[in-house]
Amino acid sequence: MDQHHVAIGLLAFLAAGGWLTVAYLRAPKRSPLPRWGWAGLAILVTGQSLLPLRLRLLSTFFTPIMWTGYVLLADGMVRSLRGESRLGAAPREFASLAFWSVPLWLIFEAYNLRLENWTYVGLPLSALASALGYIWSFATIWPAIFETADLIDAVRPHARGRPRPVSRVTLVSLAAAGFLCLTLPVAVPVAIGRYLFAPIWLGFALLLEPVNYVWGGRSLLREAEQGDTSALRSFLLAGLVCGIFWEFWNYWAAAKWIYVFPIGQNWKVFEMPLPGFLGFPPFAVECLVMYEFLRTLKKKALARQCEPAPVMSSPPS
Secondary structure (H helix, E strand, C coil), X not given: CCHHHHHHHHHHHHHHHHHHHHHHHHCCCCCCCCHHHHHHHHHHHHHHHHHHHCCHHHHHCHHHHHHHHHHHHHHHHHHHHHCCCHHHHCHHHHHHHHHHHHHHHXXXXXXXXXXXXXXXXXXXXXXXXXXXXXXXXXXXXXXXXXXXXXXXHHHCCCCCCCCCCCCHHHHHHHHHHXXXXXHHHHHCCHHHXXXXXXXXXXXXXXXXXXXXXXXXXXXXXXXXXXXXXXXXXXXXXXXXXXHHHHHHHHXXXXXXXXXXXXXXXXXXXXXXXXXXXXXXXXXXXXXHHHHHHHHHHHHHXXXXXXXXXXXXXXXCC
């Protein structure tokens, strides 16, 4: 990649980070930045400052280290703005989000085994160290998206929109489109499927969002039905911000991913072909929908367990 493309990436990173910083500083605060927010900032500053030394441990685990610092800082900023945050108010829920982030991301890794859109290079020779890096990195994905969406939601003014009725036809159509997005790329020959990874970044949202709506879980469709699209907009923007941050920190790491999908390889920003950045906003929405589907599924299972057993009537004498 030539330096011009790196410069574009750096400008995008500075713009995204600068916008979040300025928006936070200008917004009214309910409390000072908590200690874990300062710890996250220290991790980011220290990690970025020491990177030129190419210390093996830091450069190998650079991506998860930086994302750990970012998640702590973002959560602390949300706590400062709202008076509460995911980590500060509900650490068990936050831990659940990090835990489920790993198997949820592995679904996309399973698709990649067939479609081969990215690969990993520079991994440690130790299988244990590689496994640690994978799990640690994957565990930061969902928290990063959610914390960024929370931060964006906290600094942006809310406005009610026009209610958008949701019909049964809409639900069925969305679910059918999602099913097609998730099955077509692996149903066609690999030579064609490699060009069709993009629908997968949207397919789970289309497929599972109608289920969340029907089952009474948190649903973007229901929120839109009530004229509230703030969460949708926050997650779309969070996906773009996190996508820029992911590619920035990944580019400088020793152990990292590179993209090998056959689109836009001659125009990369960091390691990502430029068209690939379009996938980050819908992926963030997909993260929300997939996680809410798990929560809805759990609630339904618990409700079923709490249902009283049917009373058997005595047989007639």
